[in-house]
Amino acid sequence: MSLALLRRLSLTGLCCLAASQALAETWPAADWTTHTAAPSAAIDALEAYAFPARDDATRKGVRTDALLVIKDGEVVYERYAGPNNAQTPHLTWSISKSLFASVLGVAYGEGRFQLDDPVAKHYPPFAPHPAVKMGHLLNWASGLDWQEDYEYAPLKSSVVAMLYTRGRTDMAAFAAGHQLDALPGTRFRYSSGDSNVLSASLKQILGEPTYRDYPWTALFEPLGIKSAVWERDASGTFVASSYAYLNARDLARVGLMMQHDGRWGERQVVPAAWVAFNRTPFANFQPNPEEPRRAVPGGQWWLNASVAGAPLPWPDAPDDAFAALGHWGQALYVLPSRNMVVVRYADDRDGRFSDNELLKRALAAFAGEQP
Template identity: 75%
Template structure:
């Protein structure tokens, strides 16, 4: 949607000037404006799905820890299930990858790197992979022989080894040590290793002195985010794949930034071209039997676009919907057409949760005019 317009009359010149006006929009300052939508059958249906009676012992079924809905810059719905509360920084798991992409976007806007730069330019251990570019890592297309299995395939899992065993002391170096089994840029394979290589490359872009605070100075502080925690490994590299923590309200600020094409108030914090890249499907993505029905990979964000003849992943959401997604049901959904940002923190372990079902119910409850 076009930005609101503010018009001023210049008496001296006899002219009417009309300019985009960020202040005509609602933006959070210290906290969010609240315009809670009254309870309705549609909201009751959403709550029945998102907050069923919990069975914490078996860990089966849908278990939502937090659900926050922002419409047009205001909170219209918010609910938590203990022990998560409004002030609780929740583990984001792989939503960290999208937060890292937003942090990198600030560096990109300052001209610190280009998508076609070799990763080795900023992270020397990648010299053994001279053809892998930063854009390949951002599309999960490094070509490295990575296996992203979790508890269902722990013995063969590259990510379990990286996070918890032989790779945990230096996660980027561990990922860089994998051989290539595809030409970089030709194949999508989801990889937390690619994300941690990007986190290491960020250090080379901004320098050692700035690196430790960079996610805060570049992204969190301009957005007014105060709850963020981001773990680093023993080598001092941010675990860009997995280990950031934010409250739901703070995570929603990143969603609003992305909904409004990288703009925060009057500041273009992320270049529009960077956000467009995040929201563009990886050019060589081909759904497989393993990935069919999954969201489509963009630039460390997930997209709801029909690709290569396949139906869009979330049938009841607009094609323009995109998301940051994490293990066990973490989600930050952005629906630009609906002006909706939805944060869901969760602990889903049996794969019964449906992104499409929650999005369908949320749209029914919170579309403007409802």
Template identity: 70%
Template sequence: MPCLRPLLRGATLVASLCLLAPAHAQTWPEADWQGGPAPSGPALQAFEAYAFPARDDATRQGVRSDAVVVIRDGQLVYERYAGPTRAQTPHLAWSISKSIMACVLGVAYGEGRFQLDDAVAQHFAPFAAHPQVKMRHLLNWASGLAWEEDYEYAPLKSSVVAMLYTRGRDDMAGFVAGFPADAEPGQRFRYSSGDSNVLAASLKQMVGEDAYADYPWTALFEPLGIRSAVWERDASGTFVGSSYAYMTARDLARIGLLMQRGGRWKERQLLPQAWMQFALTPFANYHPTAEDAADGVPGGQWWLNRAPAGAGLPWPNAPETTFAALGHWGQALYVLPDQKLVIVRYADDRDGSYRHDDFLKRALAAFAQPEAKP
């Protein structure tokens, strides 16, 4: 049976992912990754010069990669670490946590625990104040709540700082539920760690209090062979789905391989095809500002290299099928399905000089296999 590879333009199906039977035998990690042919040459040198430049950590200015791991066709072909990070170090993923939680929710979706058009209040009672908000709206960061996702440079007006560190830290999802709406649900994109934490709280009611504490492990981490994962919870017992998952770079790459192979892990379709299609479909009402243009187009808690109406690709040097999980200070999990590449980058970028497109351009030159000649 052939792979399903729909055209990108005008289509809503998952782009270039093999969602049906694999066309050839595939390599999967067991306890560890199998090594593959290591790249070398000028393209690799150019990649490393960008990814691992010299930096004065006293000022925290410039690019600083803590880890880069590259998986090609299921094999580990490159890894390098810097600073205190090593192969066995569970690194803070920041907002990559959102995409990890989306995978956990994808398993719950496949188990029939919720539907995309369920009202959020059906699964999280404090959201009764927002009866029109559906699960799909939270997944697209489109709840319509009056949320301000500002960070350390604007702490006084930042909703996320208040949620994580001050007024909301004991019950983060409950704190979010208290925000007023300032847009109709589903009609406006506004990036919100609050939306993501309400998703994490909704999962608790879906699976029950007793199962919830282990659910990310039983549903996702253990089937993938992830052993390093740590996930912080707030005082109410809810996973901080927006921000506080930790794992090694090698383990995070397992989630990338799951996504690269259409939600399938070995012989098991862990994430349903319908879930993959939703997660990798651009949010229809996304209208990027100039500031947003390089961040990718929002899907279902993932970022897509798709061109919104009237705009170019966010990462023009990467294929249109590329997608990513992204986090604060340069954390990234890039998935390039056509090239069979998964790239994990942990980092401590503070000055805004890092560019996804610059990194991906050099990574493709260094790690993508040249097309075979007929």
């Protein structure tokens, strides 16, 4: 047998092996396959935590609107509360940032920009900040003097001004108007402004009408997502920081793609290298001892990673877990080593909810792990 023929046979065998592995995976078509888990004490414990008696008068306590668990590509648990159901497109708040990162990942795979590109190359209003690169924005490390305070501190809040008052007509321009108070890339500072500058940059890269449809053509349609709504500001820029809406089952599709390193079935929607970047801790992140359970920032995603000797933010979850997180308890958790995706929509207002506690109970219920 010739060496060339042996190589061809080896390649054929590898292709067949890859094909058989793909066939063994479960992917949703028009809808998810449902394999509801049998009742158990562990599921009861999960529900007791996620769905306690709901206090709509004071909005206190853990207030889950939706909880969906995907295991091995199938729905194994699903429950809704209040007016929400499986068809409800829920406001994702800052999960939008991670969704837009995946949209950007498609553009990155098409060669439309590089992480080292100066932001001003793609978004001219950023010309006063020539040292800020696209990768800095993705790590929330632009160096902009930005205050990400919410309803409890509205007077000094950059994000409240951007979303609701003087910055709302052109949110990226409002963010670009801030001065730098740190060297770009040297310090993590969570910023919805950084995310909206990324959106405006993609708008300039793509141009209209491509930009208008791009989240759908690049990401949502390949994944079979039907419920997505994404608001734009008055300048026509998607509010990448905050205003995407999806139902829980559609959001889980993004989680399943991320679980498989950007692949959907046989199609590589987002480059695996981009997902690896999303899941790499920001190199200059310094944990805050006063926030020991705060997840570690990656590329517009949050990681259950140990950095600088700090403990895992979610000690009862695997260390490969990562998430898209949003205001008032919105969450898309991806646990690759457990073949699990968990979606939670919520209306938490008082800080009682714990990501770690929910994940611990979900793992006990659906992965057989001891709580």
